[in-house]
Amino acid sequence: xxRRRFLKxxxxxxxxxxxxxxxxxxxxxxxxxxxxxxxxxxAPRGFEVTVVSTAGDTMSDGLRVPALHDGMAAFDAGxxxxxxxxxxxMDSSDTGRNAFGPNYEAVPEAIRERVYDNxxxxxxxxxxxxxxxxxxxxxxxxxxxxxxxGTEVNCSGGPTPWGSWLSCEESFEGPGVVxxxxxxxxxxxxHGYVFEVAARSEGLVEPIPLKAMGRFEHEGTAxxxxxxxxxxxxxxxxxxxxxxxxxxxxxxxxxxxLQALAIRGRPSQRTHNWSAxxxxxxxxxxxxxxxxLEDVDxxxxxxxxxxxxxxxxxxxxxxxxxxADGDIVFTCTIGGAARLGQVFRxxxxxxxxxxxxxxxxxxxxxxxxxxxxxxxxxADNLTMAPWGDLIVCEDTTPAASSLVGIRPDGSQYLLxxxxxxxxxxxxxxxAPDGKTLFVNIQEPGTTVAITGPWPQPA
Numbered sequence: 001x002x003r004r005r006f007l008k009x010x011x012x013x014x015x016x017x018x019x020x021x022x023x024x025x026x027x028x029x030x031x032x033x034x035x036x037x038x039x040x041x042x043a044p045r046g047f048e049v050t051v052v053s054t055a056g057d058t059m060s061d062g063l064r065v066p067a068l069h070d071g072m073a074a075f076d077a078g079x080x081x082x083x084x085x086x087x088x089x090m091d092s093s094d095t096g097r098n099a100f101g102p103n104y105e106a107v108p109e110a111i112r113e114r115v116y117d118n119x120x121x122x123x124x125x126x127x128x129x130x131x132x133x134x135x136x137x138x139x140x141x142x143x144x145x146x147x148x149x150g151t152e153v154n155c156s157g158g159p160t161p162w163g164s165w166l167s168c169e170e171s172f173e174g175p176g177v178v179x180x181x182x183x184x185x186x187x188x189x190x191h192g193y194v195f196e197v198a199a200r201s202e203g204l205v206e207p208i209p210l211k212a213m214g215r216f217e218h219e220g221t222a223x224x225x226x227x228x229x230x231x232x233x234x235x236x237x238x239x240x241x242x243x244x245x246x247x248x249x250x251x252x253x254x255x256x257x258l259q260a261l262a263i264r265g266r267p268s269q270r271t272h273n274w275s276a277x278x279x280x281x282x283x284x285x286x287x288x289x290x291x292x293l294e295d296v297d298x299x300x301x302x303x304x305x306x307x308x309x310x311x312x313x314x315x316x317x318x319x320x321x322x323x324a325d326g327d328i329v330f331t332c333t334i335g336g337a338a339r340l341g342q343v344f345r346x347x348x349x350x351x352x353x354x355x356x357x358x359x360x361x362x363x364x365x366x367x368x369x370x371x372x373x374x375x376x377x378x379a380d381n382l383t384m385a386p387w388g389d390l391i392v393c394e395d396t397t398p399a400a401s402s403l404v405g406i407r408p409d410g411s412q413y414l415l416x417x418x419x420x421x422x423x424x425x426x427x428x429x430x431a432p433d434g435k436t437l438f439v440n441i442q443e444p445g446t447t448v449a450i451t452g453p454w455p456q457p458a
Contacts, residue, residue, distance in 0.1 A: 030405075030413065030455075039420045040448055041441070047452030049416075050139045052438065053086065053132055055097060055445030061145040061203070063111075065130060066090055067097035069440035069447055071156030071220060071381060072427030073165050075199040082134045082431045083199055084438060085147065085165035086447060087154040090126035091173075092119050092185050097444070098126035099146050116150030116195075116207035120186040125150035129167050129197050134449065136436045147201050152191045155235065156320060156381060156426070158221035161228075162250045165197045168218030170235050172301045192216055192301075194232075196252060212255040213244045214296045216303045220321040220381070222328050227353050231328050231346065233318030238270070240304045240312050241330070241346070243290060245353050259290040260312035261346070264361060267311035271344070273337050273369065274316070285347075285363040288313075313364075316342070320381035320393065329367075331379035333395055340370035341379040343392075368406070375412040376404045381426050386434035387455040391415060393439065395424040403428060403439060416450060 030044040040049045055067040066088040077083035090098060100107050104124055112118060117125040128148040134141050148154070148167055155170035171191040178185050193209035219233040228249025232242040246256040263269045264287040270279045280286065293307055308314050316335035321328060328346040335342030345365045349357035370376050380395040388408060394401040401424045403415040416439070418425055423443035430437055434457075437450040 030415065033414055033417055035419070040446070041439075041450070042417045042419050043415070043450055044452065047450055050449045050451070051446060052084070052134050052141055052449050053130065053144065053445075053447035059099075059130070059144040059146065061111075063099040063107075063146050064101060065144065065445065066099045066126065066128065066146075067094070067445040068442055069445040070154065070426045070442060071158075071168075072429055072438060072440060072447070073157075073159035073199075074429045074431050074438055075159070075163060076432045077133050080135070080137060081142065082136060082436065082438075084132040084134060084447065085167075085197055085199055086130050086132065086427060086440065087157060087167055088127055088130065088445070089153055089155050089170070089442070091152045091171065092117070092123045092125050092187060093180050093183075094126045095123060098124070099128070099130075099149065100124060111146075111149070111204060114149060114204035114206060116148075116209075117152070117187055117189040117191070118150065120188060123184070123186045125152045125187075125191070127151045127154040127169065129154060129165065131197075131199070131201065132447070136431060136449065136451065139449070145203060147203070147205055148195055148197050148207060149204055150207060151195060155218070156220035157194070158223065158230075158321065159199075160196075160223045160250075161225045163199050165199060166221045166230070167195045167197055168221060168232075169193055169195075170217045170219060172215070172217055174299075190215065192218070194218060194221070208253060210252050211297045212258065213252065214242060214258045214293070214303060215298060216301065219319050220330070222321045222323050222330075224326075224328070224348060224352065225323070226326075229348075229353050231321060231330075233315075233321050233330050234304060235317050235319060236304060237317060237334070238304065238308065238314040239316075239318045240307050241315055241318060258293045258296045260293055260307040261364065262289045262291050262311045263287075263313045263364065264289050266313075268308050269313045271313055271332070271342070271366070272316040272335055273342070274339070278337075280366045282366050282369060285365045287361045288346075288364050289358070289361065315344075319395075320379065322383050324384050324390075329382065329384075329390070331382060331392070333378045333380055336369040336371070338371050340372070340374075340377050342366060342370070343368040343379055343390075375414070376406070380424065381428050383428050383430065385454075386430060387457045389455075391428055391437070393425040393428050395426075397424050398422040401425045
């Protein structure tokens with residue numbers, strides 16, 4: 001499958017409303033959805049949905065599975081097994097559903113020493129990641145442990161080519177005390193950073209904030225394998241699209257430069273399409289420049305504001321981001337005239353990250369924009385399927401959210417539907433062999449595996 005042809009096909013069909021027969025029906029070769037007897041997710045006939053992880057269960061390290069499962073990636077654990085690293089989008093106030101239980105003082109010292117923010121021993125950071133080893137053959141979870149602790153609002157992130165997960169804090173809290181419903185919430189550290197979690201770590205990693213990658217309300221990341229450049233989204237109404245140029249590819253802790261995308265010849269361009277006159281058009285590539293950002297570890301939450309003032313483009317809540325065979329695809333969950341979401345493609349320069357890219361710049365293209373007549377609404381996390389379709393999580397809460405597939409001809413179909421709660425879906429990813437699809441039902445927190453007769457790669 002030529003992925004670039006796929007993306008161009010989406011663009012050609014993006015402005016065409018879905019036919020009435022497509023709306024919430026979806027065939028596209030997989031068949032209509034059937035009710036799940038276990039009331040987890042409805043999937044096509046012939047597919048099975050299995051629970052992998054559930055909030056509140058006891059893990060192998062004796063801690064509890066935290067709630068609010070969000071961004072996630074799958075790695076090869078050997079022997080046919082899959083290793084999942086999963087974010088948990090919780091903050092310090094959620095003491096009732098964190099990994100530690102009601103008595104933090106009883107948690108072993110060896111664990112507390114690796115908690116990024118202990119919250120004065122009273123309200124430790126409740127976010128972070130869990131790591132799970134799952135056997136698709138026996139459909140069983142073999143082992144599960146806390147792998148990053150004491151961070152906050154770990155929303156999304158992204159896998160790296162060198163076998164790690166970048167976990168992003170969608171937070172900008174700092175040291176001090178705040179009172180929520182009369183109860184004090186203590187914080188000892190700054191939040192708003194990216195943390196790296198080695199996929200094969202057997203316990204808690206040392207929680208080192210990658211400060212050179214910026215302090216802001218992070219969402220997701222995608223790493224450009226040829227260069228090691230990391231692209232980052234930001235979940236704000238007027239956010240930036242960033243890239244991080246590492247000093248040493250694959251060794252992010254050694255620092256680098258943070259930049260923001262600017263549309264060439266259009267300083268401070270909005271991409272929202274919220275006005276009567278469109279800001280950007282479907283299938284109209286725009287040449288871009290990248291501008292260096294200063295003071296990327298700010299005290300005030302103003303990095304995006306300074307960037308936009310200096311000429312960076314702004315986006316309507318940057319969310320999920322993934323690789324598409326060399327291109328970077330990302331969603332803006334409230335972009336578009338109807339504020340129902342947009343999907344953008346960034347095509348890197350053949351000289352990406354070097355001085356030569358100014359003469360052959362990368363391009364930004366709006367490839368889809370949702371309307372009241374399209375199937376896909378409020379696109380969030382996304383991934384590329386082995387057979388070439390784009391698989392997208394919806395965040396349509398409080399309405400039911402779904403997994404929506406977009407085929408190369410631009411048609412859309414339901415792959416799964418959360419008909420049993422108001423929770424968003426998140427963390428969609430395939431096992432390395434492409435035979436199992438994993439997705440999270442965020443509230444209260446469940447990871448499921450979907451197996452069945454998937455289409456074969458072309």
